[in-house]
Each structure stands twice: as structure tokens, then as C-alpha cells.
Amino acid sequence: MTIAPLCPSPIMQHETVQMAHGAGGRLSQALMQRVFMPHLHNPFLDLLDDQAKLDLPPGRVAFTTDSYVVSPVFFPGGSIGELSVNGTVNDLAVGGARPLYLSAGFVLEEGFLLVELETIVQSMAEAARKAGVVIVTGDTKVVGKGQCDKLFINTSGIGVIREGANLSCRNLQQGTSLILSGTVGDHGMAIMTSREGLSFQSRITSDCAALNGMIAAMLDAVPAIQAMRDPTRGGVAATLNELAVSSGVGIEINETTIPVKAEVRGACELLGIDPLHVANEGKLVVAVAAADAAQVLEVMHSFEEGRDAVIIGSVTNEHPGMVVMRTAFGSRRIIDLPLGEQLPRIC
Amino acid sequence: MTIAPLCPSPIMQHETVQMAHGAGGRLSQALMQRVFMPHLHNPFLDLLDDQAKLDLPPGRVAFTTDSYVVSPVFFPGGSIGELSVNGTVNDLAVGGARPLYLSAGFVLEEGFLLVELETIVQSMAEAARKAGVVIVTGDTKVVGKGQCDKLFINTSGIGVIREGANLSCRNLQQGTSLILSGTVGDHGMAIMTSREGLSFQSRITSDCAALNGMIAAMLDAVPAIQAMRDPTRGGVAATLNELAVSSGVGIEINETTIPVKAEVRGACELLGIDPLHVANEGKLVVAVAAADAAQVLEVMHSFEEGRDAVIIGSVTNEHPGMVVMRTAFGSRRIIDLPLGEQLPRIC
Numbered sequence: 001m002t003i004a005p006l007c008p009s010p011i012m013q014h015e016t017v018q019m020a021h022g023a024g025g026r027l028s029q030a031l032m033q034r035v036f037m038p039h040l041h042n043p044f045l046d047l048l049d050d051q052a053k054l055d056l057p058p059g060r061v062a063f064t065t066d067s068y069v070v071s072p073v074f075f076p077g078g079s080i081g082e083l084s085v086n087g088t089v090n091d092l093a094v095g096g097a098r099p100l101y102l103s104a105g106f107v108l109e110e111g112f113l114l115v116e117l118e119t120i121v122q123s124m125a126e127a128a129r130k131a132g133v134v135i136v137t138g139d140t141k142v143v144g145k146g147q148c149d150k151l152f153i154n155t156s157g158i159g160v161i162r163e164g165a166n167l168s169c170r171n172l173q174q175g176t177s178l179i180l181s182g183t184v185g186d187h188g189m190a191i192m193t194s195r196e197g198l199s200f201q202s203r204i205t206s207d208c209a210a211l212n213g214m215i216a217a218m219l220d221a222v223p224a225i226q227a228m229r230d231p232t233r234g235g236v237a238a239t240l241n242e243l244a245v246s247s248g249v250g251i252e253i254n255e256t257t258i259p260v261k262a263e264v265r266g267a268c269e270l271l272g273i274d275p276l277h278v279a280n281e282g283k284l285v286v287a288v289a290a291a292d293a294a295q296v297l298e299v300m301h302s303f304e305e306g307r308d309a310v311i312i313g314s315v316t317n318e319h320p321g322m323v324v325m326r327t328a329f330g331s332r333r334i335i336d337l338p339l340g341e342q343l344p345r346i347c
Numbered sequence: 348m349t350i351a352p353l354c355p356s357p358i359m360q361h362e363t364v365q366m367a368h369g370a371g372g373r374l375s376q377a378l379m380q381r382v383f384m385p386h387l388h389n390p391f392l393d394l395l396d397d398q399a400k401l402d403l404p405p406g407r408v409a410f411t412t413d414s415y416v417v418s419p420v421f422f423p424g425g426s427i428g429e430l431s432v433n434g435t436v437n438d439l440a441v442g443g444a445r446p447l448y449l450s451a452g453f454v455l456e457e458g459f460l461l462v463e464l465e466t467i468v469q470s471m472a473e474a475a476r477k478a479g480v481v482i483v484t485g486d487t488k489v490v491g492k493g494q495c496d497k498l499f500i501n502t503s504g505i506g507v508i509r510e511g512a513n514l515s516c517r518n519l520q521q522g523t524s525l526i527l528s529g530t531v532g533d534h535g536m537a538i539m540t541s542r543e544g545l546s547f548q549s550r551i552t553s554d555c556a557a558l559n560g561m562i563a564a565m566l567d568a569v570p571a572i573q574a575m576r577d578p579t580r581g582g583v584a585a586t587l588n589e590l591a592v593s594s595g596v597g598i599e600i601n602e603t604t605i606p607v608k609a610e611v612r613g614a615c616e617l618l619g620i621d622p623l624h625v626a627n628e629g630k631l632v633v634a635v636a637a638a639d640a641a642q643v644l645e646v647m648h649s650f651e652e653g654r655d656a657v658i659i660g661s662v663t664n665e666h667p668g669m670v671v672m673r674t675a676f677g678s679r680r681i682i683d684l685p686l687g688e689q690l691p692r693i694c
Contacts, residue, residue, distance in 0.1 A: 023685065143499075338373070
């Protein structure tokens, strides 16, 4: 005999996010119990306290935050869910930290489909499991229809910095080699082409991935890696400029060495965008002493995320603070920061 | 002689937030240097790394997050700026932690006035200084006009839990006294009345305040405090219900003891809202053994934030999981969770 529930959960009456889901009352609880907890539950989150209480291993603590506002929220190769986990995991890992714990803050638009929200939460849970991190605390707000675009997610992260790691974008010096972990522009062009509805969209997929596993192996092999950055907003161009300015050195790269997928290059040409300015979400720029570069490359090649890793250039004492590229035609041009208007809401 | 700058900062050309301010290029840098860093700069943030590296004192670490979407962003008694700092500071402090470090993640709407953004950032800096916390890492995204409402701020926070503190909403037992630190409903009704344009709006101001100083003194005096909560969304009613359910006990409160300002009570009556359901941003509900209550009250009374602190009720083994109020007329009524739709975007 099946007994009908006396009091069906109020959330069962709704297929979309309601203002009341964010007001701290019964429907807030229902949203938590129906949509978030089935996927994210763990001993920290289950307590439903205002704060998680954590026992961290010894070491300096790395702390980072990122808000994710990507549009569309589902894109070829991923969604805002795994993006919000992988991006923050990577921001910890490039500092030499082992990512451990994440927070998740949601801003939801009234009317957003609960089934889509659940899909996104599920993809966050899967990404966290893959990356070996735990989402330990969270918050949900709801704003009226037209007051945000579907949903925004903030994740902040805590990690513990590896003993002996001393990564800083101020460490580069003459002779430092620069390694790029793979093809550039995949994430940004996956977003752009899906948004613009271009015909080749189906072939470009985001590179969204957590890099902490590969980075840990790289630091195991070569603890003296000088700097790492994930070239997200502003692309490889912005990352190289930051490194050059922070270390007060010049950087020279070779265009012919930079891997760009044919379909990404085609889309960039069509839209008039430099692939070096396009955001990546699963790539790494590494600065390492020339003598150590081969060993780092060998480790990277053993990971799916670093299979196409290649040396793209080196550091010089000439033109400090500037990035210069030797083009495929043998000429040289300055790789500047983008002014910024090309690729909004890519991450 | 005054030398004119050769190259004026590109941000000088704009009075409002541009899409390019969020794209990771030159204008992102300009926004950082012109609007954020003058107010927030400190040795951590000055490094402009993807993550802050922190040396924490020994102890368990508390970690919390909150997104702030209050509308309007400036309200009587404060702004989204200090709200976003104080709210997260309080979420750490009520767990028995000394708040130390915050992150700040901004989502800005294209077209938002830079001068208003700067005022908000300045109020965050002042609130952080008052509360003794440092904003060590941040992120800024820009979304198109109409894709968010002016700005949303996420702050996450890290603190270290005091030796000996064991605060949990599962600690309440028969005889536990419940203390409320002051008048209820000030924040929520300040927002509501300023939004509705009611005539008495000028007299109601938000109670937005950091409570970590008072809480530290309370725990110095009585380390055995059982639980603390700041009654924000859902108000005192939601907080008491959470405590009752988590501890599996009943709670009885007396209506006549609950302090409500006359103008807040008037506005609540006019709008048909129960003051116990209205959000507070500088108030505290404290659960403590009856024998310790007088000592805790004495400490609270010595702080501006706890001047009106009062015992509002106690814990009983009857009606577990339920909150019952003895009304001013001598009758008893159940204080339930709000369903949730009354007060959106209050915090």
C-alpha cells in the first residue's frame, strides 16, 4: 500500500524560481532540500549553519573568489556550473595551493526553470568531485524577473599552499621559458559562436577543466616552477602582459608555436578577434627556468589537459614590460592588452 | 608648473560602468586602479594575484559566503557596501570565529555611475576597518544594461574559531534562556519604506552593524554560550524556528518583551507584516544557560549594539520543533516560518 503524503512540499507546486525561494522562509528551505542538497550534500553542508568549520592541514592558506555570469548558461562543452567550480579551483592551483573547499553563492532570476537550476547544481557537484574539492557553505538570493540574467554564481575557494612552492608573477627573469598547455581560444569562441548562432558552432567546444591534478604533478617534478597563470579573461595576451609587467621583463613569443584549432582560428577571423585575446578555461601559462622546461613538458604531456603543451617563447631583458611576437611572416609585433570590449560575459 | 599628463587614463573618459571594464583588458585595470585600489589597497590586494596567500593563526577555520542584492543600494542608515561587509563578518562571529579576511566579488550593470560605485567601495573599506577585517582578494564582472539591477556584491569570509567556543544551534536544552540584542525589524522596514516611498520613511534607519566586537566580549565572559544567530532573512521568527528544529526542543517567547520601535511597528501594521518576520542586519539571538544569562546581558548592555538586549523567552521540552509566543493579551500563538514572499531583496 502506498501512503499519499499528507503535506506535499510547497516547491512541488512550482516549476520555476519564485521570489519566495530567496526570502529565508519555507520555500527557501524547500529549494535547499529539493534542488541543492540532493547533489551537494556533505557533512559540512548538511549542518546548514551560517558558516562551515574546517580543520585545515598545516601551511599557508590561499583564498580566492570569482563571480560567473557567462551567457548562455549552457554552452558547447559545459555550463556555468562546472565553469564556476573549475575556474576557482584553477585560481587556487596556479598559486601553488591544493584546492580544498569552495563556497557557492547563487543569484537566481525569478522565473528561471528549476529543472535547469538542478542540472547546473548537478554539474557543480560532478566538477567538485572530479577536482577533489568540497562545497562546504552557500547562499541563495532571488531577484525579480529582469533584474538578473537567469543566474549568476560566485564561488570562493580555500586551499593550502604546498611546502616549497614559491609561485609569483614577479619571478620571471632572462632565460625563463614560457610554456602554454594547449590550444588557445576554445572557451571564448565556443561561447561567442553559440551566442551568434554561427554555422560552425557545433565544432567548437569549451576547454573548461580543472587543472589542479596536472599542476600538482608538475610541482612534484619541478618544485622550482616560477609562475603559473590560467589565461581566462583577456586571454593569453593579458596573462603574458601581466607577467612581463609584474616581473619587469620583456617576453618574446613565436606565433608559429601557438596552437590554435582550425575552427577557432576561422571563427576568430570571421569575427575579427585575435585568438590571443580570447578567454580559456582549461589552459595554463607556465614560466620555468629553461633548464627545467623539458621536464615540466614531459609531465604535462602525460595529462589529457596538457597533451598539446608547447614552449611558446622566453623572457628577455629587452623591452621590459612588453610582449613581442615574431609572426609567421618573420615580422615582429607588440602583443598588447585588449582594450576590453570584444568578449563580454564569457565567464 | 603643472605638467599635463601625456596619456590620460581611459577610465577618465567614462562616468559610468562600461562592458569593457569587465573584460580583463586595459579598462579593467583602470577600474581597479581608479575606483577599487584607492580605498581597498593593502599588502594582499596590492599584489593583484589570482589568490591571496594568508598566514592564519592556529585553530579551526570558519568559512562563509553571502551575496548581497539589496534594492535600493543606498538606504536609510547604510548601503550595500557596509551591508556586504557586516553581514559576512556577523556570519563568522556567530559561529564563534574571529573574522579575519574577506573576499569581494562584484557584478556590475553597464551604465551604473562610477561615482556611486566608488561611494559603495569606500563604505566597504570603512566597514572592514571598523570590524577589523581585511579584504584580500576580489573579482569584478560587468553585465549588459538590464541584465542585473545596478550591482550585486558577494563577500566570502574566513575566520579562526576561538579556543573553547562550541556554538551550535543543536545545543539548546530545557531551561536555556533566549536573549535578543535589541529592536527587531529596523533593517527590513528601512528598506521597505524607502522603496515604497512612505511618509514615515525618514525615521526608520537600518541597524546594519558588525557584531564581532560585542560577541568576542560575550565569549570572553561566558565561553559556554550555547548558540548565536543573526536574525537576517526571515527575521527572528526564522531564527527561532531553526534553533527549535535543530535542537529538537520547544521555544516559548513573550510578546511584551520583544523590543520594536514605534515607527517600525506602525510601518509593519500598515503593510501587514509581522515584525518577527522582518530582516535585521545588526541584531543577535543568543541561547545561553539560564544561570549565565545575567552575565551575558551585562556584557551586551555595555555595547551600543546590545544596549537594548533583553531575555525574550526560554526553551521547553514541550512542543519540540515549535516556537510559541505568549501574546500581549495572554493568549498563545505559534510563530511559524514566513512562507517567504513578503520581503524580497532586503539583503
